Amino acid sequence: MNCGTTPLYIASQEGQLECVRLLLEAGAAIDQAKQNGATPLFMACLNGHLDVGKLLSSYGASRAATPFGTPEEAANRQGHADLAAWLVASRGWTPLAHLETLTAARATALLRSGASLHEGEPTPLRRAAGGEGEAAALIRRAAAPWSSASHSLFPAAARARAALLVRSIYEIHERYHLDSAGATNGIAALDFGHCVLGFAITRETQ
Structure with missing residues (x-):
């Protein structure tokens, strides 16, 4: 009996970044919890897997409290200071604001699906204004008036x-x-x- 454990839950718990990425790209249910209420993001934060936490967050993983507390509380409780600090800094981000995690393909998909450039705090456009990398460049291009290039x-x-x-x-x-x-x-x-x-x-x- 697996008690509701999913492949994404296990990969997140173990910090298997590429497995998590593949599962998310394939449409895995990001917030499906184990029967005890623990979610993939909670387990990633409990175990200090910063990159996995960032990736899950970029796909919109819920940060709501589980029966064991919030992901942020779990990171703090276990002494994962870098992860806890990132969770605080990114509290108001939408998926499109996760510039450091987004691939060009993922940023393009979000933009084409109608993701807002102006929601969240800070907004994706504000983060992209001085940002480097392909995702930031795509967001800046998408913010310009329509043209054949955009x-x-x-x-x-x-x-x-x-x-x-x-x-x-x-x-x-x-x-x-x-x-x-x-x-x-x-x-x-x-x-x-x-x-x-x-x-x-x-x-x-x-």
């Missing part, structure tokens, strides 16, 4: 709106090219369209 980082609804507007602009452009006089107007319409797209398309497009 299109892939916008949520699905915004990408669909962009495609619709771009098609519309080019259809107008082609129509105005029916005569030489219209060609000038068509180019102007095309240039105007590209200028305003950055304002017409936002990450919050419904």
Whole structure:
């Protein structure tokens, strides 16, 4: 009888970082607790596995109290000062704010799924402002007005709106090219369209 123990629970307890990463990427239930109420994040913190704790947190692991206390209390109780300090510093972070842990692929997936740049304390955008690495660069690019270079980082609804507007602009452009006089107007319409797209398309497009 395993008492509700999951592969993610065991990997987190043992500090097996790459196993934890693979399980999370495969969709493992991040907060599934053992029958006694202990969660993967709690066990990682109890045993001082800082990198595992960071990775679980970047996937949104709950820091709520278990029957044995919170993950932060467990780290403090066991004397894992570096982990306890990180848990305090990251209390207000959303998954997208975990720049040091996020791969480019994970950051892109979060941005494309609609993760906010402006929620949390500090916000992902604030952390990325002076940050290094691919995740920080992607967040800064996603915060800029829409362009063909940032299109892939916008949520699905915004990408669909962009495609619709771009098609519309080019259809107008082609129509105005029916005569030489219209060609000038068509180019102007095309240039105007590209200028305003950055304002017409936002990450919050419904």
